[in-house]
Amino acid sequence: MIGHVYPTRRxxxxxxxxxxxxxxxxxxxxxxxxxxxxxxxxxxxxxxxPLRTGAFLVPWRNERLVAIAGRVVDVKGxxxxxxxxxxxxxxxxxxxxxxAVALEPEPQI
Amino acid sequence: MAxxxxxxxxxxxLFTRExxxxxxxQTAIVVSREGVVxxxxxxxxxxxxxxxGGLTWNPVAPAATNRxxxxxxxxxxxxxxxxxxxxxxxxxxxxxxxxxxDQYELGAVLxxxxxxxxxxxxxxxxxxxxxxxxxxxxxxxxxxxSSTTTAIGTSNPTGAxxxxxxxxxxxxxxxxxxxxxxxxxxxxxxxxVSDGITGALFGRISGGQYxxxxxxxxxxxxxxxxxxxxxxxxxxxxxxxxxxx
Numbered sequence: 001m002i003g004h005v006y007p008t009r010r011x012x013x014x015x016x017x018x019x020x021x022x023x024x025x026x027x028x029x030x031x032x033x034x035x036x037x038x039x040x041x042x043x044x045x046x047x048x049x050p051l052r053t054g055a056f057l058v059p060w061r062n063e064r065l066v067a068i069a070g071r072v073v074d075v076k077g078x079x080x081x082x083x084x085x086x087x088x089x090x091x092x093x094x095x096x097x098x099x100a101v102a103l104e105p106e107p108q109i
Numbered sequence: 110m111a112x113x114x115x116x117x118x119x120x121x122x123l124f125t126r127e128x129x130x131x132x133x134x135q136t137a138i139v140v141s142r143e144g145v146v147x148x149x150x151x152x153x154x155x156x157x158x159x160x161x162g163g164l165t166w167n168p169v170a171p172a173a174t175n176r177x178x179x180x181x182x183x184x185x186x187x188x189x190x191x192x193x194x195x196x197x198x199x200x201x202x203x204x205x206x207x208x209x210x211d212q213y214e215l216g217a218v219l220x221x222x223x224x225x226x227x228x229x230x231x232x233x234x235x236x237x238x239x240x241x242x243x244x245x246x247x248x249x250x251x252x253x254x255s256s257t258t259t260a261i262g263t264s265n266p267t268g269a270x271x272x273x274x275x276x277x278x279x280x281x282x283x284x285x286x287x288x289x290x291x292x293x294x295x296x297x298x299x300x301x302v303s304d305g306i307t308g309a310l311f312g313r314i315s316g317g318q319y320x321x322x323x324x325x326x327x328x329x330x331x332x333x334x335x336x337x338x339x340x341x342x343x344x345x346x347x348x349x350x351x352x353x354x
Contacts, residue, residue, distance in 0.1 A: 001196045029155055032145040032181075032189070043148075043155075046174040049197065059197055061174040064149065093196075 001091045003059040004083045005051065012048035012056035018080040019045040019058070022068040050097040057096075060088050122340065124347045126160055132340050134163035136214070136330030137204060139310075140348040141189040147179045154179045154191050157200055157310070161344060164330055168200035168310055175199050177311055184325045185270045186350045192222060193311030195321025201309035204329065214338075216274025217310075217327040218351045270325070272345055272353040325349045 006012040020042060027042040048056035069084045122128065129138065137159035144158035144167075153176035156169040170176040177191045177198040184190030193199070308329050312319035326349050333341060342353035 027148060028150075030147045030151060032147055032179075033143055042173075043170070044172045046197075047172045059174045061197075 001049070001057065001059055001093070001096070002088050003046075003049075003057045003061075003091065004088055005055045005057055005091070006048070007055050009048050009050075009056050012058050014080075015058045015083065016045045016048065018073060018075055018082055019065065019068070021073045021075045021080070022071050022082045023064070049091075051091065051095055052097050053095070057091055060085065122343060122347075124161075124344045129161035129340075129344060130163040133161070133330065133333070133337055136162035136328055136333070136337075136341070137164035137166035138162045138328040138341070138344065139166070139168075139326060140345075141184060141191055141325040142348060145179065145189065145191070148173070148176060151181070152179060153177065154200065157191060161348075162328065162330060165205045166202055166308065166329065168202040168308070170198075170200050175312075180323075184323070184349075188325060188349065190323045190325050192323040193320050195222070195319050197312070198319060199309050199312030201307055204306055204308050213330065214274065214332045215327075215329050216272060216341075217322075217324050218270060218272045218345055218349045219322045219324045219327075220268050220270045222321045222323060270349075270351045272326075272342065272351055274328070274353075325351070 004015060006015060023042060023045065025042055026039050028037050029040055030037045046059050046061070048058055051057055065082070066085060068082050071082045072079050073082065074080075138161035139157050139159045140161065141157075144156075144160045145154055146156045146158075147153060148155040153173075154170070155176055156167060158167040159165065175198055177193045177200065180190050180192065182189065183192075310324070310327055311322070326345050328341065328345075346352055
């Protein structure tokens, strides 16, 4: 998993907010049954992923971020910079905090 | 029986939405040919609504990065397929209309993308309110972990399409097609999941485990009778072209 790591959930959510601002307020969804395209409010880019270290990851995910990386956007009147791919890190699956596992014991075969 | 399966050699199944809801009133079935809403210029799936069976279930991606990939013609016979990346893709929704089960049955018509990855087979995850007996154990999970890869790999190598399904209840975990079903927190004999429970495909709702698989259909609901299972298998064949074992 590639992305950017932030020390707190709040910081990660702030980063998501910057990405969302850069991507724009709306997006298009297409009904594959009818072909109809609807313009809807854009979903949040990501839900921050908790890591075992206590930090939070914002996944980079796909090519769309390449187009906006490094761009300065206005977030509530404050200029913010979209992180670049160069500063992204690779997170191994084992580094992700298995929050649900803490509540659910590992299954027995 | 409930639902009115036609009997004998005169059966003329049409596999319409109405017929499937009548015969499988407490099952939700998604098929990749229908009910899909794509995003990101047709590259990802934002939602996949159950169009067959009587239960309502319309799983959606909670955020943009959680959307599984969409391929309009990558599935068996050139049909659409949906692929979870095994990283953070998940779609989820509440299952409604009487999902008070003490026995349930899950399945999917899928092919695995990457073998030998820990928890690379996660298909369903339930979360929500649970009834007495398991109240203190908040999750129930059906998945196939790396420890079952050998058994799966024997009968379903990477890229092969098959219908995997199994049923679970407090005292029983049964599987078909050689898959190993793992049931968590299935202690006690009382009801298992309550109405409005959330069910997820491809990943664990709260994160941490995801499945790197492609699907062309999936189903979730109460445990089926043999006659209902026959109908379900026939419906899946009609909609996906994949024969159930």
